[in-house]
Amino acid sequence: MTHTAVAYRMEDRLQREFDELVYRYYQQAYNTAYRLTGNAADAEDLVQEAFLRAYRFFDRYDRSMPFMNWFNRILTNLYIDEYRRRGRLRTVSIDETFTSAEDSEEGVALDLPDLAPNPLELALSKEYVEAIHEGLQYLSPEFRAAVVLADMEGYSYEEIAEIMNTSIGTVRSRIHRGRKQLRDQIKKRHPNLFERGDLK
Amino acid sequence: MNCRYVQSRLSAYLDMELSGAEQQQIRSHLEQCIECSWEYESLRRTKQLLRQMPAVVPASGPEQVLLRVRHSTPVPRRTAIFRWRAPRWWQYAGGFALVAAFMLWSQSEDPTQNADALTPTNFTASSPIFTYPVSPELSSAYRPSSLFLFRRSVNPITEPALMPSVSYSVDPVLGYQPVNSWSEVPIEPRMVETLR
Numbered sequence: 001m002t003h004t005a006v007a008y009r010m011e012d013r014l015q016r017e018f019d020e021l022v023y024r025y026y027q028q029a030y031n032t033a034y035r036l037t038g039n040a041a042d043a044e045d046l047v048q049e050a051f052l053r054a055y056r057f058f059d060r061y062d063r064s065m066p067f068m069n070w071f072n073r074i075l076t077n078l079y080i081d082e083y084r085r086r087g088r089l090r091t092v093s094i095d096e097t098f099t100s101a102e103d104s105e106e107g108v109a110l111d112l113p114d115l116a117p118n119p120l121e122l123a124l125s126k127e128y129v130e131a132i133h134e135g136l137q138y139l140s141p142e143f144r145a146a147v148v149l150a151d152m153e154g155y156s157y158e159e160i161a162e163i164m165n166t167s168i169g170t171v172r173s174r175i176h177r178g179r180k181q182l183r184d185q186i187k188k189r190h191p192n193l194f195e196r197g198d199l200k
Numbered sequence: 201m202n203c204r205y206v207q208s209r210l211s212a213y214l215d216m217e218l219s220g221a222e223q224q225q226i227r228s229h230l231e232q233c234i235e236c237s238w239e240y241e242s243l244r245r246t247k248q249l250l251r252q253m254p255a256v257v258p259a260s261g262p263e264q265v266l267l268r269v270r271h272s273t274p275v276p277r278r279t280a281i282f283r284w285r286a287p288r289w290w291q292y293a294g295g296f297a298l299v300a301a302f303m304l305w306s307q308s309e310d311p312t313q314n315a316d317a318l319t320p321t322n323f324t325a326s327s328p329i330f331t332y333p334v335s336p337e338l339s340s341a342y343r344p345s346s347l348f349l350f351r352r353s354v355n356p357i358t359e360p361a362l363m364p365s366v367s368y369s370v371d372p373v374l375g376y377q378p379v380n381s382w383s384e385v386p387i388e389p390r391m392v393e394t395l396r
Contacts, residue, residue, distance in 0.1 A: 193245060
């Protein structure tokens with residue numbers, strides 16, 4: 001077999017491996033991108049750009065690390081860079097308008113503490129989903145990325161530190177401050193979610 | 201242990217990212233302090249809300265990504281030799297050294313020594329070291345770039361394309377002399393597919 005034939009074989013193998021990864025993780029990657037960017041168009045751009053970059057540097061991907069950890073590193077950094085470049089432009093789509101908190105007063109208040117053992121039972125109502133999604137957009141990109149990676153993707157602090165290329169201490173403070181800011185934002189729209197009852 | 205200290209660690213406590221001892225300390229504080237308990241509870245609810253966020257369905261599938269990937273540059277395959285790159289200032293220094301060496305070398309050449317070699321056929325005369333006699337046909341004055349070194353035929357069926365060739369004739373006085381001429385471009389042997 002000639003040298004070029006071997007090279008082609010290698011290229012083929014890598015190509016197929018990459019294709020499989022794209023198929024497997026596209027949905028998950030899109031979700032993260034959507035929560036970060038806040039709208040579908042930017043999310044799609046971000047995911048495509050991130051996959052393109054991943055493809056370009058695929059030979060540097062260390063197989064001992066889960067693909068999504070490596071990929072999220074690319075995606076997160078790309079997102080934070082892009083956000084800075086755009087000069088903190090806030091993009092909120094028109095159809096994501098807010099319904100005021102007043103019309104959801106009639107006892108829809110979720111008693112979240114009760115659901116702790118089985119959170120899968122609860123489907124969030126549309127208003128809450130919107131409130132959380134909007135609330136996320138108020139956070140700075142670093143805080144938002146840290147919170148999304150921790151609470152939606154389920155990464156450990158150590159993994160997030162690796163993804164965001166910072167120390168665990170920074171991750172801890174970003175998550176803490178991000179969560180507090182998010183809580184305050186959601187509370188503004190839906191104070192019933194955080195009203196004090198009896199603690200168990 | 202004061203409330204401020206506890207409250208700064210509530211998220212880490214919630215995520216079980218503290219050491220065992222610290223985790224224990226904060227738990228025992230929360231049992232006594234209602235204010236900190238509420239703070240903890242609100243953060244726990246926030247985390248839970250985020251966990252329950254539904255997945256969004258993208259408008260386009262992974263095909264779009266793969267399509268873009270196909271049209272991009274292929275996966276670079278690098279060997280260890282090419283991975284090393286000199287620091288930026290080394291690269292500059294290397295470039296500078298090259299230019300300096302070239303300048304010194306071109307100055308050491310005495311242009312008057314080559315005077316007899318300079319003939320009116322020099323079309324590329326720009327600096328002494330670059331002058332060498334070429335036939336006008338082959339000089340750059342006649343061809344915009346080396347790509348057009350070949351003379352293309354106007355009608356490729358009736359007349360062949362020409363390529364420059366140099367032959368050496370023996371002159372009784374001057375010895376071997378180059379003779380520039382045009383010759384036909386040899387036709388490539390065709391690959392003929394035959395059935396076995």
